[in-house]
Structures are given as C-alpha cells and as structure tokens.
Amino acid sequence: MRGVWTADQVRAAEERLIEQVPESTLMYRAAFGVAVAASDLLREHVGRVSGARVVLLVGAGSNGGDALWAGAFLRRRGVRVDAVLLAPDRAHPAGLAALRAAGGRVLAVTGSRSGGVASAESHSAGSDSAEAAAEVTARADLVVDGIVGLSARGPLRPAAAALVELVTAPVLAVDLPSGVDPATGEVTGPAVSATRTVTFGGLKPCHVLGAGAIHSGRVDVLDIGLTEELGTPELSLLDPADLRRNWPVPGPQDDKYSQGVVGVAAGSAVYPGAAILVTGAAVHATSGMVRYAGPAADVVRDHWPEVVATGTVADAGRVQAWSVGPGIGTGESGREVLRHVLRSGLPACVDADAITLLSQDETLWDLRDPGVPLVLSPHAGEFARLFGPVGADRVASVRRAAAHFDAVVLLKGNTTVIAAPDGRVLVNQARASWAATAGSGDVLSGLIGALLASGLDPWAAAGNAALLHASAADLAARGAPIGASALLAAVPAAIRRFRRAED
Numbered sequence: 001m002r003g004v005w006t007a008d009q010v011r012a013a014e015e016r017l018i019e020q021v022p023e024s025t026l027m028y029r030a031a032f033g034v035a036v037a038a039s040d041l042l043r044e045h046v047g048r049v050s051g052a053r054v055v056l057l058v059g060a061g062s063n064g065g066d067a068l069w070a071g072a073f074l075r076r077r078g079v080r081v082d083a084v085l086l087a088p089d090r091a092h093p094a095g096l097a098a099l100r101a102a103g104g105r106v107l108a109v110t111g112s113r114s115g116g117v118a119s120a121e122s123h124s125a126g127s128d129s130a131e132a133a134a135e136v137t138a139r140a141d142l143v144v145d146g147i148v149g150l151s152a153r154g155p156l157r158p159a160a161a162a163l164v165e166l167v168t169a170p171v172l173a174v175d176l177p178s179g180v181d182p183a184t185g186e187v188t189g190p191a192v193s194a195t196r197t198v199t200f201g202g203l204k205p206c207h208v209l210g211a212g213a214i215h216s217g218r219v220d221v222l223d224i225g226l227t228e229e230l231g232t233p234e235l236s237l238l239d240p241a242d243l244r245r246n247w248p249v250p251g252p253q254d255d256k257y258s259q260g261v262v263g264v265a266a267g268s269a270v271y272p273g274a275a276i277l278v279t280g281a282a283v284h285a286t287s288g289m290v291r292y293a294g295p296a297a298d299v300v301r302d303h304w305p306e307v308v309a310t311g312t313v314a315d316a317g318r319v320q321a322w323s324v325g326p327g328i329g330t331g332e333s334g335r336e337v338l339r340h341v342l343r344s345g346l347p348a349c350v351d352a353d354a355i356t357l358l359s360q361d362e363t364l365w366d367l368r369d370p371g372v373p374l375v376l377s378p379h380a381g382e383f384a385r386l387f388g389p390v391g392a393d394r395v396a397s398v399r400r401a402a403a404h405f406d407a408v409v410l411l412k413g414n415t416t417v418i419a420a421p422d423g424r425v426l427v428n429q430a431r432a433s434w435a436a437t438a439g440s441g442d443v444l445s446g447l448i449g450a451l452l453a454s455g456l457d458p459w460a461a462a463g464n465a466a467l468l469h470a471s472a473a474d475l476a477a478r479g480a481p482i483g484a485s486a487l488l489a490a491v492p493a494a495i496r497r498f499r500r501a502e503d
C-alpha cells in the first residue's frame, strides 16, 4: 500500500525534521533530486544534458527555491539555464544567488492588473521583458515548474498562467504541477501538464486524485528524510503487490464451499443483462461457487452453466456474502429482495437499485445487523440520492458518508474513492476512462461480492475489486472503446497480470 499525505501533514513532518537537519539541507536534497530527474528527462527527450536548454519557472516560495537550486546543479552539468522569476521581489534569495553564481540567466516577469505576459514589467534583475520570458520558455528543451508547491492557493496568477500556456517542451514539476489544487487535484484554470513530477517524502492528494493525477505525469517520490516523520497517511493506494497478496486463490485443502459462496441478487426477467454481468464477474473473480437468485435464473443458467440459479432469494441456499442491487428495480419486488439480504446477517455489496431503495425508504436500514459489513458502491448520482451531492472534495464526502452509514462506501468514477467507517480511505485512479460504459458497475458489484464471500475485509474487498476492475478495463480496451462484456471477459487476464506482477 502506498500512502498519501496532506500538505499540513508534510509541513508538520518538516517542522519535526528541521529540529535535526537544517532547512537548507532539505532544500538541497530536494533540488538535487529535481536536477537528477531533469538530467534523465533531457537524456530521454533531447539525447544530451550538456548544452541543452532548461527554463525554470520560479514562483515566490520554496518551490521556486527548489527550482533555482536545481538550476544551479544543472549548470554544473553544462546545461544552459534560464530562470523566469514570476515574483521577482520574493524569489528565494539563496537559490537565486546560487543560480547566478553558477552562471544561470535570470529574467524577471511581473504580472499587472490586466494580466498576462504582454503586460509584464521589467525588473532590475535582468534583461527582462515578458516577451523575452515567453521566447525562452517556448524554445526550452525542458521546463522546470517551480511556480507553486504545497502552499498553492487558487488558480495561477495571470503571468504564470500565460507562460504555462506557451510551454511545448516536456515539463518537470517540482513537488506538484502548478495550477492543480494540492488537496483535491482539482484543475479550474490553466495548469502545468507535467511529464514527470518529483515530490518529497510521500505522495500528496493532487498526485492521485482527479485531473491532478493526469497533470502530474509520472510521479517520483524522493525521500529527503521526511518519510519517517509523516505519520499515518491521509489516503492510501493499493499497489500490484497488495492485490497479488490479497486476491483469494484456492489452496490444496480447498473445495468449492470452503472458499466462500457468493449470492447474486440482480437483474430481472425483462432486464437480464445485470444478472449476467454481476454473476459472470463473481464466477471469474474467485473459485468456489456462485449462486444466483432472481427472475433471470434461466438466462443466467444458459450463460453460466456453473452457477446454481434459483428463482428467489429465499430459495438461494447458503452463501457467505451477497451482491445485491443491479437491475432489481425500485418497486416492491426489489425492496423485498433487499429486505431479505439485509435481514440475512451476511456481508453484502449493495449497489444500483438497492442504493436507490435505501435512499427512498429509511426503514430498510433497520433490518441490517450493525455488526455485519456492508459495502455501498454508488456512482455520483446514487451517492447524491443517499447522502447529498458529492462536491469538489470527493474524499471528504465519501469519508463522511462511510462514518454516517457505518459502512464501506465506494464512490465510482475515474477516481474511485473507498472509505471505511473508521476513516481509512483508499483511492484508485483509473489511467483511462474505458470503464465508463453501461454495465461496468455491475461487473464491479460481482467482484466485490465475491471478495466479501472469500472473507476479505470489506474495505480491502472494495479496494482490490476497484483496482482489478480498472485494470481489466485497460486490458480489454487496448485503446478502443469496449462494452461491459469485454471488461468482464478481461477479468481473468487482469488477475493473472497482477499475480505475475513484480513489486
């Protein structure tokens, strides 16, 4: 599992570390890491380091300081470095002196009320027109983004925004791509699109959430001594090694019952698709047995002969967990199915129509045994019905909902957020949006139900299912749109890939 820490946590860790190590040492370490990454990128994209042109975009804070020091290190490798100071009077003094001493060129740009590069003023520090800054930026082999870091607030100021829009070269972001909200990953205006980001101590929310994850490019975490001081992460990400360790596979002593039998209550005679998809996902996710209960029993049997299918949940037989909801409808028959599942005292993944039913009829909650795990897996619309609009801070909303319902809540989306009632949060950022297709959520329900039946902790069940689901979508799509059936068919290949994956 990889941790993700908030800006406040990082600052607190830095304060503790500074009692042992001078602040400037941390900046050298950070800047040295940035310079190494910049050299790598130059080799990769330009084929050389010495003689290549690097432009540093430098803001008012220590993020700019990191960039300036990195520029000084790069000068020693023969790189031609231009620093564009976006807040010339507040540029990091020691960093600026170091860059100058190393022979770096400095251009100062200040924004005006009307904003933008064209209205920049000159500054005593250098040659200094906004046009000159725009020109060097447009000609750079690599741009180092030191505009803002952890203390970024709101959209980029106009001068920075205008320069960012001119960049065509690969960008190395220092700590995080400027223009992205550090806490939520939200992008509401011009923002740096980094090829690579070098961050310090640990990942921050903007590296893994929403548009921020895309704008960050590849993220390298550099331990400058902070990592030990960071404490409990705010969020976590599952990595392939977690999935490999967690995904249940049969052992020599296992039989079809011992691995956990999953019950599927989904679909209807008129809409059998959900039944087929949820059941199919459960069949592919784990070995053992899947029982289907509902009006689509005949179709399910035709499709998945290995499934034990019955007409009603009451006749389903023994299961260890339920996957309930997709396609059951929001009328009385669906309500009766959900009642049965909630009364059963078994772990359940509650999705789709079952979520709508819960949002319409509060009394359904009373049927639940509070000691038994529940996973709610809404999309944003269902979440809104259940708990109110998600808002910009998805993590905070989902965490509140999980505590409120005393359930694991998995909010689907390009960034899937999975919160446990005790406040733990997992996020899974899909690399592409191929899973945004009808029926894809049904597949996820089946995966979660199967993992619950195998006895996995419900938070881990939901998280592992989300990671596997996104990976199956990528594998199936390979660059072209897919339907949920193709996603479902790719589930075994995705499991195989994780089970073979190296750490």
Ligand SMILES: NC(=O)C1=CN([C@@H]2O[C@H](COP(=O)(O)OP(=O)(O)OC[C@H]3O[C@@H](n4cnc5c(N)ncnc54)[C@H](O)[C@@H]3O)[C@@H](O)[C@H]2O)[C@H](O)CC1
Pocket: 010, 011, 014, 026, 027, 030, 059, 060, 061, 062, 063, 064, 065, 066, 147, 148, 149, 150, 151, 152, 153, 154, 155, 156, 157, 160, 174, 175, 176, 200, 201, 226
């Ligand atoms: N603790 C660590 O991990 C280390 C961090 N380092 C680097 O330091 C920055 C954080 O530095 P800080 O001075 O706190 O803040 P910023 O550089 O992010 O800049 C704040 C500065 O920028 C102005 N500003 C805020 N929002 C905007 C905006 N939208 N547009 C333009 N300007 C903006 C604001 O006025 C402030 O003055 C961290 O990211 C690391 O890169 C260390 O060097 C190593 C240890």
Ligand SMILES: [K+]
Pocket: 063, 145, 146, 147, 148, 149, 173, 174, 175, 176, 177, 178
């Ligand atoms: K930055």
